[in-house]
Amino acid sequence: MTLKSGNLPRFLAAMQCIYAFPTEPSASPWNPPPATAGHRGRYLWTDAFGVLNFLTLHRVTSQPIYLAHAKSLVSAVHSTLGRTRDLSSHLPGASPSNPLGGGLRIGKEDATGPDGDGQYHHYLTLWMFALNRLATVSGDTEYNKHAIFLAQVIHPHFVYNRSSSRPRIYWKMSTDLKTPLVKSEGNLDPVDGLVTFRLLQQTDGQDSTVLSEEIADYERIVESKWKGYTSSDPLDLGMTLWTAHWFANSDTWARGLAFRDFGTILGIKCALASGDSKWTDRADAIIQTWEDAGVVPEPAKENVRGMNAEDDLLPITEVMYAAALIPGVFQMIGD
Numbered sequence: 001m002t003l004k005s006g007n008l009p010r011f012l013a014a015m016q017c018i019y020a021f022p023t024e025p026s027a028s029p030w031n032p033p034p035a036t037a038g039h040r041g042r043y044l045w046t047d048a049f050g051v052l053n054f055l056t057l058h059r060v061t062s063q064p065i066y067l068a069h070a071k072s073l074v075s076a077v078h079s080t081l082g083r084t085r086d087l088s089s090h091l092p093g094a095s096p097s098n099p100l101g102g103g104l105r106i107g108k109e110d111a112t113g114p115d116g117d118g119q120y121h122h123y124l125t126l127w128m129f130a131l132n133r134l135a136t137v138s139g140d141t142e143y144n145k146h147a148i149f150l151a152q153v154i155h156p157h158f159v160y161n162r163s164s165s166r167p168r169i170y171w172k173m174s175t176d177l178k179t180p181l182v183k184s185e186g187n188l189d190p191v192d193g194l195v196t197f198r199l200l201q202q203t204d205g206q207d208s209t210v211l212s213e214e215i216a217d218y219e220r221i222v223e224s225k226w227k228g229y230t231s232s233d234p235l236d237l238g239m240t241l242w243t244a245h246w247f248a249n250s251d252t253w254a255r256g257l258a259f260r261d262f263g264t265i266l267g268i269k270c271a272l273a274s275g276d277s278k279w280t281d282r283a284d285a286i287i288q289t290w291e292d293a294g295v296v297p298e299p300a301k302e303n304v305r306g307m308n309a310e311d312d313l314l315p316i317t318e319v320m321y322a323a324a325l326i327p328g329v330f331q332m333i334g335d
Contacts, residue, residue, distance in 0.1 A: 013297035043107035049319035056328025194218035226253040234264040241267025265324040
């Protein structure tokens with residue numbers, strides 16, 4: 001995908017709005033500041049996009065500083081969301097040498113309640129993907145090994161009835177991974193798991209079978225449900241397009257499957273735009289609408305309390321806007 005003139009400054013502006021990072025090397029390492037949303041300033045979905053966007057910046061600019069920023073953000077997430085809410089200890093099963101041994105908290109502001117903290121399957125798979133891309137870009141396979149271990153840790157807590165022809169997946173688990181908090185299955189969780197776990201295993205080596213049992217669980221689920229997949233949520237549709245494009249050349253389900261607007265745009269640019277420039281034009285027109293509304297890349301002051309620009313949505317909106325502008329490392333084939 002060709003980088004359109006003007007996309008990079010807007011991409012940087014959106015990322016700077018959340019992470020306030022240096023663009024030139026300095027003697028002091030950059031420590032990611034707390035974002036305006038997320039417990040102790042960290043939110044797993046936002047920061048996964050943040051890591052991936054820093055890797056995209058590294059690819060586009062060839063500047064090592066952005067690869068260093070991605071690594072710094074990974075460390076900040078592991079040291080915050082891999083620990084209890086008071087940061088006094090690691091999550092059960094984790095340790096200093098194994099920071100992901102207990103999974104990763106979502107980063108919700110509230111400890112309990114209907115929108116309280118815990119662990120989401122789809123957030124964890126996105127974080128695994130971010131670690132996988134970091135390993136691929138940096139050449140440091142330890143990041144992929146951490147992602148594999150995270151996959152092995154969380155899978156038996158989220159996926160149940162594994163010996164049946166159709167396993168099931170819990171949407172949300174408690175912070176300690178002991179109790180299901182939402183027992184229903186997310187629309188995309190099986191696809192997210194299948195694609196991400198396959199990528200982790202592929203990166204581990206051509207003959208690796210390290211996640212073969214877990215992948216088999218997801219394959220049975222996806223095979224049983226993909227033909228009936230429907231959604232009216234543009235984020236859901238966009239992320240489905242993005243996820244499926246990784247195996248669209250080999251898997252029937254991937255060919256069959258066809259923040260919310262930006263998720264759609266990300267999917268369009270990854271899966272459809274290479275074959276027809278009209279898709280890119282349509283996606284960019286949606287982006288332009290939100291820019292004209294003063295929501296991104298830097299929210300207009302009069303819009304700070306407006307729809308889709310509330311303080312708690314600002315970080316996730318900005319990082320997904322940046323990814324929609326330049327998908328970069330989200331794509332199977334670079335731009």
